[in-house]
Amino acid sequence: MKKSFLAALALAAVLCGTAMAKDEIVISTGVNMVAGKFDPILGHGVWGPDIFHCHLLKSGKDNVLEKDLAIREKISGDGLSYTYEIRRDAKFADGTPLTAQDIVFTYEKTKASASAADLTVMESVKALDDFTVEFTLSEPSSLFPYALSFVGIVPAHAYHEAYGDRPVCSGAWRVVDFQKDQQLILEPNPYYYGTKSPFRRVTILKIDEDAALAAAQSGQLDLVLVNSEYAHSAVEGMELLSLDVLGTLAVNLPVIPEGTAPDGSKTGNNVTCDPAIRKALDIGINRRQLVERALNGMGTPACSIGSDTLPWAAHIDFEDNRVEEAKKLLEDAGWKDTDGDGIREKNGVKAEFTVTGRSNDLDRYNTVVALADNAKALGIRIIARSAPWAECRKARAVPTCWSVGAPSPMDFRLYYHSSNINKAVINNPSSYSNPDVDALIDQAMRATDQNTASAFWSKAEARAAADVPFLYISRPRNNYLVRKGLRLPPLNKIPVRNQGLSVVENMNEWSWDD
Amino acid sequence: MNKSLLKYLSGSLTRMLLLLASASMLSFFLVTASPMNAVDAFLGEINVSDEQRAHIEEQWDLDKPPLQRYVIWAKRALHGDLGRSVSLHQPVASVLRERFKASLLLMGTAWTLSGALGLVLGVAAGTYRDSWLDKIVRTFSLVLASTPTFWIGLLVLVVFAVELRWFPLGLSIPIGRLASEVTWGERLHHLVLPALTLSITGVANIALHTRQKLIDVLESEYVVFARARGETLGQIIRRHGLRNIALPAVTLQCASVSELFGGSVLAEKVFSYPGLGATAVEAGLHADAPLLMGIALFSVLFVFAGNLAANLIYGFVDPQIREGGRSSV
Numbered sequence: 001m002k003k004s005f006l007a008a009l010a011l012a013a014v015l016c017g018t019a020m021a022k023d024e025i026v027i028s029t030g031v032n033m034v035a036g037k038f039d040p041i042l043g044h045g046v047w048g049p050d051i052f053h054c055h056l057l058k059s060g061k062d063n064v065l066e067k068d069l070a071i072r073e074k075i076s077g078d079g080l081s082y083t084y085e086i087r088r089d090a091k092f093a094d095g096t097p098l099t100a101q102d103i104v105f106t107y108e109k110t111k112a113s114a115s116a117a118d119l120t121v122m123e124s125v126k127a128l129d130d131f132t133v134e135f136t137l138s139e140p141s142s143l144f145p146y147a148l149s150f151v152g153i154v155p156a157h158a159y160h161e162a163y164g165d166r167p168v169c170s171g172a173w174r175v176v177d178f179q180k181d182q183q184l185i186l187e188p189n190p191y192y193y194g195t196k197s198p199f200r201r202v203t204i205l206k207i208d209e210d211a212a213l214a215a216a217q218s219g220q221l222d223l224v225l226v227n228s229e230y231a232h233s234a235v236e237g238m239e240l241l242s243l244d245v246l247g248t249l250a251v252n253l254p255v256i257p258e259g260t261a262p263d264g265s266k267t268g269n270n271v272t273c274d275p276a277i278r279k280a281l282d283i284g285i286n287r288r289q290l291v292e293r294a295l296n297g298m299g300t301p302a303c304s305i306g307s308d309t310l311p312w313a314a315h316i317d318f319e320d321n322r323v324e325e326a327k328k329l330l331e332d333a334g335w336k337d338t339d340g341d342g343i344r345e346k347n348g349v350k351a352e353f354t355v356t357g358r359s360n361d362l363d364r365y366n367t368v369v370a371l372a373d374n375a376k377a378l379g380i381r382i383i384a385r386s387a388p389w390a391e392c393r394k395a396r397a398v399p400t401c402w403s404v405g406a407p408s409p410m411d412f413r414l415y416y417h418s419s420n421i422n423k424a425v426i427n428n429p430s431s432y433s434n435p436d437v438d439a440l441i442d443q444a445m446r447a448t449d450q451n452t453a454s455a456f457w458s459k460a461e462a463r464a465a466a467d468v469p470f471l472y473i474s475r476p477r478n479n480y481l482v483r484k485g486l487r488l489p490p491l492n493k494i495p496v497r498n499q500g501l502s503v504v505e506n507m508n509e510w511s512w513d514d
Numbered sequence: 515m516n517k518s519l520l521k522y523l524s525g526s527l528t529r530m531l532l533l534l535a536s537a538s539m540l541s542f543f544l545v546t547a548s549p550m551n552a553v554d555a556f557l558g559e560i561n562v563s564d565e566q567r568a569h570i571e572e573q574w575d576l577d578k579p580p581l582q583r584y585v586i587w588a589k590r591a592l593h594g595d596l597g598r599s600v601s602l603h604q605p606v607a608s609v610l611r612e613r614f615k616a617s618l619l620l621m622g623t624a625w626t627l628s629g630a631l632g633l634v635l636g637v638a639a640g641t642y643r644d645s646w647l648d649k650i651v652r653t654f655s656l657v658l659a660s661t662p663t664f665w666i667g668l669l670v671l672v673v674f675a676v677e678l679r680w681f682p683l684g685l686s687i688p689i690g691r692l693a694s695e696v697t698w699g700e701r702l703h704h705l706v707l708p709a710l711t712l713s714i715t716g717v718a719n720i721a722l723h724t725r726q727k728l729i730d731v732l733e734s735e736y737v738v739f740a741r742a743r744g745e746t747l748g749q750i751i752r753r754h755g756l757r758n759i760a761l762p763a764v765t766l767q768c769a770s771v772s773e774l775f776g777g778s779v780l781a782e783k784v785f786s787y788p789g790l791g792a793t794a795v796e797a798g799l800h801a802d803a804p805l806l807m808g809i810a811l812f813s814v815l816f817v818f819a820g821n822l823a824a825n826l827i828y829g830f831v832d833p834q835i836r837e838g839g840r841s842s843v
Contacts, residue, residue, distance in 0.1 A: 026689060047558065114569065116562065162604055164603045164604075179686075393554070411561050
């Protein structure tokens with residue numbers, strides 16, 4: 001702490017000085033933006049906003065999928081063939097036109113690579129002519145169009161091994177200079193078909209989170225991501241911008257009793273497997289208070305994965321902090337405090353379990369601590385423990401605090417479908433299994449249009465919510481200090497959390513007030 | 515003599531190859547045994563299907579048993595291919611090249627500074643033994659030798675960057691400046707504080723050893739004889755002292771290359787200076803096995819080169835102890 005404070009002080013001193021010209025801005029949006037790897041083939045667009053490439057589709061207004069590069073879409077009745085006609089005015093930053101061949105190259109290469117973009121369902125892709133592509137799937141998947149919004153199109157003629165550091169792209173920005181671990185310098189792509197930025201140059205700086213506030217006070221930064229702890233600090237010449245993001249903090253509650261998974265790891269929990277415990281927590285905790293205590297008030301209470309922020313999510317909202325009702329629920333289920341230690345028991349089992357919080361995400365650990373305090377009132381003892389993520393994520397027996405939420409319902413399927421139990425360490429950590437939910441998810445997957453799919457997803461979520469395999473708690477906000485006069489038009493949607501990057505998504509529309 | 519030097523060099527080379535092989539094995543199995551998972555580190559919080567996960571593991575050979583993976587790696591390494599960094603998405607060799615350039619400037623400057631300063635201070639203290647100058651140098655050295663690098667770094671920052679504002683903190687070039695537009699003056703300006711910090715701990719070591727050796731020399735019989743002959747202190751130091759004290763200084767200075775490497779990790783972190791040290795930390799945090807192996811091998815080579823240099827320089831400074839050259843003396 002002392003170290004970071006000193007570093008912050010020192011940084012403030014260094015950054016003090018000349019103000020930048022009006023056609024340039026200097027921002028800092030966390031360390032990830034300056035980590036490089038702007039390579040869609042390896043999954044760049046899955047992690048965060050991709051301001052360098054254009055995509056066939058994009059997550060648009062109200063988080064509904066919209067056309068970006070695509071101008072016409074045709075999906076076959078069996079859901080196995082997706083055909084897209086693309087715009088003809090798209091060009092790469094070197095002036096070369098973007099054609100269907102580039103799309104085929106991008107998708108084939110991505111599928112073959114070790115990528116965070118999951119294209120396992122795509123069987124093949126081919127160009128029908130210069131401006132039409134056809135994707136063939138191995139099975140119907142309404143999730144596939146989301147992949148089209150992740151994978152940015154790379155130029156077949158200019159792709160190389162180190163592409164991720166110097167993308168030659170068709171999006172709003174291009175890289176002028178990239179000094180790894182220090183700064184990324186961008187300029188508008190003159191060939192971009194969308195809104196072109198009025199700035200001549202944008203510098204994105206890498207600064208440690210601790211030093212961010214000091215950096216803002218120095219006056220040389222125009223926008224800086226700040227920790228919720230510092231959100232209320234006044235900085236001369238700057239205003240707080242607090243953005244809602246997708247990213248709901250939730251604790252998984254295993255629905256099966258303790259046992260052993262096929263791989264030998266522990267699974268299930270003897271306390272949370274009782275529906276009464278899960279239900280009592282869901283209605284009995286005080287989410288507003290959790291937001292105040294754990295997030296310094298910089299967040300929104302959340303009762304479900306996406307509520308009104310995602311088109312496919314069920315609109316679940318209920319009154320919580322119903323302590324008396326929750327207590328009665330526990331009493332009726334046989335959880336009584338017979339030895340007077342404030343913790344209920346049932347058949348010799350104490351209503352007590354551990355929940356871990358990721359040690360490098362303070363929001364999550366604080367949330368678990370505050371949750372433990374809330375649960376005390378119900379007679380349930382939650383032991384909050386901080387642990388590295390590698391340990392936390394093995395949450396089949398010891399619940400942990402997750403940050404869930406993405407435009408795609410992919411996560412929902414991985415978390416709730418019974419076929420994902422005991423898969424890939426983190427899938428379905430509650431070992432939740434409900435044939436109705438499975439059937440609804442399968443129907444959603446087979447749908448050939450997003451509206452139909454969304455309706456099934458919503459139903460599945462509403463049905464699953466009654467079983468409380470996840471305890472949804474809150475959505476932390478992303479907080480930025482923005483120089484007065486710098487205008488950021490609203491995104492018209494709720495972006496992904498990913499460490500504060502989302503704000504740059506419409507950076508091409510930012511401008512200075514005159 | 516040439517023959518014996520050749521023999522010595524080939525012996526060294528064999529030892530180096532053995533060292534590289536064992537270092538690579540050790541680091542490989544340490545990485546394998548760590549609870550970190552490269553695929554998880556790569557994906558972060560992204561969820562993918564089981565099939566995609568298997569696909570990634572297959573691409574990275576993670577589906578194969580560790581021994582087989584090591585053999586694959588070693589075969590490729592023998593052909594000069596160190597693999598691709600999982601976290602930086604770049605060939606390991608090019609990462610090493612890129613980051614070492616920055617580190618070399620930093621470490622080279624620090625190394626030269628600590629050697630020169632240490633020698634001067636040690637000679638001064640040894641010459642005027644028990645004077646106030648000696649006391650100052652001794653106290654200064656003892657304090658520095660027991661102070662961690664990062665702490666010195668922070669102190670230097672507070673004094674020179676925050677209070678006096680003479681130097682910038684962090685980064686190796688100014689904000690918003692293209693690398694091609696940066697002048698050498700600006701580069702040096704950003705280099706001063708980290709290099710100073712990194713050199714400080716080395717200074718103490720060299721100064722103390724040089725001082726002690728000089729005192730031994732001054733008490734020796736040949737110096738007594740020289741004094742009897744009427745040589746002045748300056749002449750004695752020049753003629754008999756420097757040649758004798760150069761040996762421990764050179765040894766220490768070359769052996770300090772390993773400490774330099776370790777110190778650079780901390781100094782680079784404190785000053786956000788993008789070099790090999792900072793990269794090693796990142797590689798560790800991301801369970802980036804290929805990159806960690808590359809850095810481990812590189813540091814072995816680097817330290818080995820330092821020690822070899824010390825041995826070779828011995829021969830020039832003092833032919834009597836030229837290793838392997840006894841027969842020709």
